[in-house]
Amino acid sequence: MRLVTDLAVSALFLAPVFARMADLVVPRCPATAPAKFTTQIPSGGPCPETQVDLCYTDTTLNLKFTARGETNFYFDPSQTTNGDIWEYEVMEAFIYKGTSDPQTYFEYEVSPNNVTYNSFVYNPSRVRAAGQPFDHAFVTDPFADGFKVNTALNKPNKLWTTESSIPLALFNGEDPKGSVWRMNFFRTITGPDTYPNQQLCGWKNTNLANFHVTPAFGTVLFK
Numbered sequence: 001m002r003l004v005t006d007l008a009v010s011a012l013f014l015a016p017v018f019a020r021m022a023d024l025v026v027p028r029c030p031a032t033a034p035a036k037f038t039t040q041i042p043s044g045g046p047c048p049e050t051q052v053d054l055c056y057t058d059t060t061l062n063l064k065f066t067a068r069g070e071t072n073f074y075f076d077p078s079q080t081t082n083g084d085i086w087e088y089e090v091m092e093a094f095i096y097k098g099t100s101d102p103q104t105y106f107e108y109e110v111s112p113n114n115v116t117y118n119s120f121v122y123n124p125s126r127v128r129a130a131g132q133p134f135d136h137a138f139v140t141d142p143f144a145d146g147f148k149v150n151t152a153l154n155k156p157n158k159l160w161t162t163e164s165s166i167p168l169a170l171f172n173g174e175d176p177k178g179s180v181w182r183m184n185f186f187r188t189i190t191g192p193d194t195y196p197n198q199q200l201c202g203w204k205n206t207n208l209a210n211f212h213v214t215p216a217f218g219t220v221l222f223k
């Protein structure tokens, strides 16, 4: 009876409540749901249109990043997996399985030359407070672990797309139907004339020139 009660509570009560609260409801693939943004962080000024289309399978979270209005496609060709690609142009996803404002979450980034950054972040202050610990634990062999990435640049149309697949086992999150997660998505823009200054763009505004503000993460329901 206990199991039946728990199932009834989550099916009849929690799922609809989270569905109302969720900023994004992610379907099973091949359907997708878009997180779109055109907002600069923290100013709220305009950013070129950016979109992350999400869907899930029993074992993966699939993300398709689309950067429109891209002019520089700017990266350092000497950088490889888990290099400091965030100094140049990247699209990013911060991912946490659970509903709280996390102190540990996964940071995924991809650059226009198909290089990725794959790291857990330790951010106990939740806002990357000055003088507080802030650390990374890299996933050192992402492709052996089942990550997938594929990038296409369409320079005449100022378009950059990347399709990524991230193993849900990384989060103890396989078969995620009905679960609620926290996420944020970002894009950095720079170029040879402006580097190292960057324009920061994001789905949920952190209200700081800093992406690592977890109370700002959006709420994502896997339906």
Ligand SMILES: *[C@@H]1O[C@H](CO)[C@@H](O)[C@H](O)[C@H]1NC(C)=O
Residues within 6 Å of the ligand: 114, 143, 148, 149, 150, 151, 152
């Ligand atoms: C991107 O990198 C992945 C992993 O190394 C590789 O499988 C894929 O073919 C690459 N795609 C392109 C377009 O370079």
